[in-house]
Amino acid sequence: MVALTLANLKMMSRNRQAAFWALFFPLLLVVVFGLFDIDGVGPGGLSVLDLSGSPVSHQIREDLEAINLLTVGEFGDGEAQARSAVASGDLDYLLMIPLGIDDPDKLRDPDSRLAVKLVYGSGNPGRNQLVDGTVRSVVARVLAEMPGVPYLGLVESQVVESEEVAVAQVSYFDGVLMGLVGLGIMTNSIISIAVRISTYRNSSILKRLLVTPLPIWKYFVGEVAAHVVLALIQAALILAVGVFVFGARIQGNLPGNLLGIFAIVALGSMVFLNIGFIVSAWSRTPAAASGMGNAIALPMMFFAGTFFSTAALPWVLPYAAQALPLTPMLLAMREVANAGQPLWTTWPQLAILAGWALATGVAATRVFKFN
Amino acid sequence: MEDAVLVDSLVKRFGSVNAVDDISFNVQRGEIFGILGPNGAGKTTTLEIIEGLQSPTQGSVSVLGMDIRRQGAQIKARIGVQLQSAAYFDYLSLHEILALLGTFYPKSVRPPELLDQVDLAGQAKMRLNQLSGGQKQRFTIAASLVNSPELVILDEPTTGLDPLARRNIWGLIRQIHQQDVTIVLTTHYMEEAQNLCQRLAIMDQGRLVAVDTPANLISRLGAAYSVKVVLAHPLTDAQIAAFDAGVEVVQGQFQDQNTYLLRLNDHSKSLGPVLDQISKNGAGLEHMEVTPVTLEDVFLELTGKELVD
Numbered sequence: 001m002v003a004l005t006l007a008n009l010k011m012m013s014r015n016r017q018a019a020f021w022a023l024f025f026p027l028l029l030v031v032v033f034g035l036f037d038i039d040g041v042g043p044g045g046l047s048v049l050d051l052s053g054s055p056v057s058h059q060i061r062e063d064l065e066a067i068n069l070l071t072v073g074e075f076g077d078g079e080a081q082a083r084s085a086v087a088s089g090d091l092d093y094l095l096m097i098p099l100g101i102d103d104p105d106k107l108r109d110p111d112s113r114l115a116v117k118l119v120y121g122s123g124n125p126g127r128n129q130l131v132d133g134t135v136r137s138v139v140a141r142v143l144a145e146m147p148g149v150p151y152l153g154l155v156e157s158q159v160v161e162s163e164e165v166a167v168a169q170v171s172y173f174d175g176v177l178m179g180l181v182g183l184g185i186m187t188n189s190i191i192s193i194a195v196r197i198s199t200y201r202n203s204s205i206l207k208r209l210l211v212t213p214l215p216i217w218k219y220f221v222g223e224v225a226a227h228v229v230l231a232l233i234q235a236a237l238i239l240a241v242g243v244f245v246f247g248a249r250i251q252g253n254l255p256g257n258l259l260g261i262f263a264i265v266a267l268g269s270m271v272f273l274n275i276g277f278i279v280s281a282w283s284r285t286p287a288a289a290s291g292m293g294n295a296i297a298l299p300m301m302f303f304a305g306t307f308f309s310t311a312a313l314p315w316v317l318p319y320a321a322q323a324l325p326l327t328p329m330l331l332a333m334r335e336v337a338n339a340g341q342p343l344w345t346t347w348p349q350l351a352i353l354a355g356w357a358l359a360t361g362v363a364a365t366r367v368f369k370f371n
Numbered sequence: 372m373e374d375a376v377l378v379d380s381l382v383k384r385f386g387s388v389n390a391v392d393d394i395s396f397n398v399q400r401g402e403i404f405g406i407l408g409p410n411g412a413g414k415t416t417t418l419e420i421i422e423g424l425q426s427p428t429q430g431s432v433s434v435l436g437m438d439i440r441r442q443g444a445q446i447k448a449r450i451g452v453q454l455q456s457a458a459y460f461d462y463l464s465l466h467e468i469l470a471l472l473g474t475f476y477p478k479s480v481r482p483p484e485l486l487d488q489v490d491l492a493g494q495a496k497m498r499l500n501q502l503s504g505g506q507k508q509r510f511t512i513a514a515s516l517v518n519s520p521e522l523v524i525l526d527e528p529t530t531g532l533d534p535l536a537r538r539n540i541w542g543l544i545r546q547i548h549q550q551d552v553t554i555v556l557t558t559h560y561m562e563e564a565q566n567l568c569q570r571l572a573i574m575d576q577g578r579l580v581a582v583d584t585p586a587n588l589i590s591r592l593g594a595a596y597s598v599k600v601v602l603a604h605p606l607t608d609a610q611i612a613a614f615d616a617g618v619e620v621v622q623g624q625f626q627d628q629n630t631y632l633l634r635l636n637d638h639s640k641s642l643g644p645v646l647d648q649i650s651k652n653g654a655g656l657e658h659m660e661v662t663p664v665t666l667e668d669v670f671l672e673l674t675g676k677e678l679v680d
């Protein structure tokens with residue numbers, strides 16, 4: 001069985017063209033999404049928590065609204081809620097204007113430590129820097145225009161205190177990268193095994209194996225093991241390009257969560273390999289196997305939320321999407337890689353995946369045909 | 372010692388087609404046994420049942436004393452099989468394929484030894500698609516020997532090969548046979564059956580029409596020569612009736628209108644009178660072939676068909 005697995009890996013690596021395209025396709029998507037730099041586009045949301053309620057604070061707000069970089073809103077609740085909104089990534093920027101900001105005496109008094117506070121998450125450093133600088137200059141200018149405030153007496157760095165909250169802020173690309181890992185594993189597992197088995201069947205290689213005493217299950221294990229190894233290599237490559245070339249981040253404690261991702265990849269790829277076996281049983285030629293594999297993989301790619309949330313789908317489709325095997329796989333990977341949760345917290349998804357693996361495995365051995 | 376193969380009242384139906392229609396025969400240990408028959412005779416189906424690839428509709432088969440229904444795995448460990456049209460892995464070398472196949476058996480022969488035996492030692496690192504037709508056949512025979520089997524089953528080992536490559540394979544099969552290996556093979560070729568096989572089963576349309584040694588099959592015909600004549604004009608019934616007792620018209624007016632196949636007990640006595648008859652009646656002899664009786668004639672006699680592929 002080990003010999004068979006090794007031989008399978010050897011064959012895969014020698015089939016250069018197939019190996020190349022299998023790895024290249026998802027990588028290409030990583031590059032495409034990486035280059036679009038989706039995160040850099042679009043304004044940040046800024047909420048103002050106005051404790052001063054003075055003409056000065058209104059002026060600051062008005063001036064900020066004039067800036068394209070920000071969409072300004074009001075934050076109705078208290079400071080604690082506002083901060084937790086930032087920490088969870090729901091709010092990009094929080095500007096807190098303290099009581100007494102319109103009092104020139106207090107402003108001049110270094111002991112009062114009166115300052116406007118800007119709180120933001122650590123997720124988008126590029127934009128943070130820009131927003132931070134802009135807010136400082138806006139606030140300094142408004143305060144300097146107040147009667148009785150000597151402009152030179154104000155130092156920008158003193159009137160605004162900024163505070164970065166370390167949030168595991170997930171950029172769109174970080175999430176998509178997981179989608180791409182799932183997509184790559186899914187398409188490659190389904191199509192590669194389906195085409196391979198169908199080719200073997202057409203050329204009677206399977207028949208030749210059947211006249212040896214090799215038990216069928218060992219043959220299956222050899223194929224699955226080799227493909228799981230391939231899936232892990234593929235996942236590693238996609239992650240490496242995403243992280244090192246395009247700066248994606250993987251959250252949580254690194255060795256542990258990385259291993260978690262690979263564990264999910266291995267489990268998921270088993271489900272898709274089983275589906276590949278089933279597809280091969282239904283298709284007479286390798287071309288048909290490839291077509292049927294795509295027909296299963298592509299809709300699943302969309303419905304499982306590889307690139308965008310499926311919550312917006314109409315009718316029962318969001319629920320139907322939950323039933324697809326790719327959905328729990330992506331959910332689990334995003335929990336671990338993007339939310340930084342340990343692997344065990346994803347047990348409901350893992351259980352669904354394991355159920356899928358079992359069900360498709362049983363189905364595969366039932367419908368599998370040798371000739 | 373029990374038979375290498377014992378087939379008893381075997382039937383295999385595919386829907387309404389009786390691919391194998393109630394056949395019984397045995398293969399003795401140590402012999403080269405041939406199954407001769409035209410396309411669709413049921414040769415491959417019979418072998419695949421023996422190999423455990425297909426299950427019989429009716430009847431029983433035992434191989435090396437074991438029942439195919441109950442001891443399939445043990446049988447597979449002790450037999451070697453060359454399938455009629457099986458490919459091997461594309462991306463492995465000959466050496467690697469044999470090594471991999473070897474891991475499927477409890478005991479196996481080392482790849483260099485196998486390749487040496489089929490004269491492919493120099494091609495060990497090549498892929499199968501780089502070999503010639505004859506080399507490919509030799510390789511698939513080597514692959515059937517990885518477990519040093521007691522029984523080797525070869526389905527049309529020489530089909531599609533040129534005469535030289537065919538003879539080369541015959542030599543190889545004889546050489547394997549000399550190592551106390553029982554061999555069962557199928558063929559379309561009379562010459563091959565006659566030269567290579569110690570006993571023959573002749574199959575047609577799923578039925579077994581005869582099982583015997585080639586010599587016995589031929590002597591059963593009771594004729595020594597066959598004569599094919601092509602005439603300018605057809606013979607009349609009266610002319611045919613006038614041929615002497617040692618002459619049998621096996622086929623009249625076949626292929627084109629005026630070709631006749633005659634069988635003679637003794638050509639030194641009968642050939643002269645036959646030619647006299649033909650020339651006397653002005654039928655106009657255009658062409659004549661006289662050959663010793665072969666399995667071809669046996670086949671024609673038994674099935675009413677010519678064995679052509």
Ligand SMILES: Nc1ncnc2c1ncn2[C@@H]1O[C@H](COP(=O)(O)OP(=O)(O)OP(=O)(O)O)[C@@H](O)[C@H]1O
Pocket residue numbers: 385388389390408409410411412413414415416417455
């Ligand atoms: N799987 C199958 N399904 C339906 N019919 C089949 C199947 N396999 C074989 N047959 C039929 O059974 C008959 C015997 O086929 P078989 O392959 O055993 O012949 P053969 O003697 O090996 O012929 P050839 O010399 O062409 O190899 C043929 O009529 C064939 O069409």
Ligand SMILES: [Mg+2]
Pocket residue numbers: 414415416455526
């Ligand atoms: Mg055949």
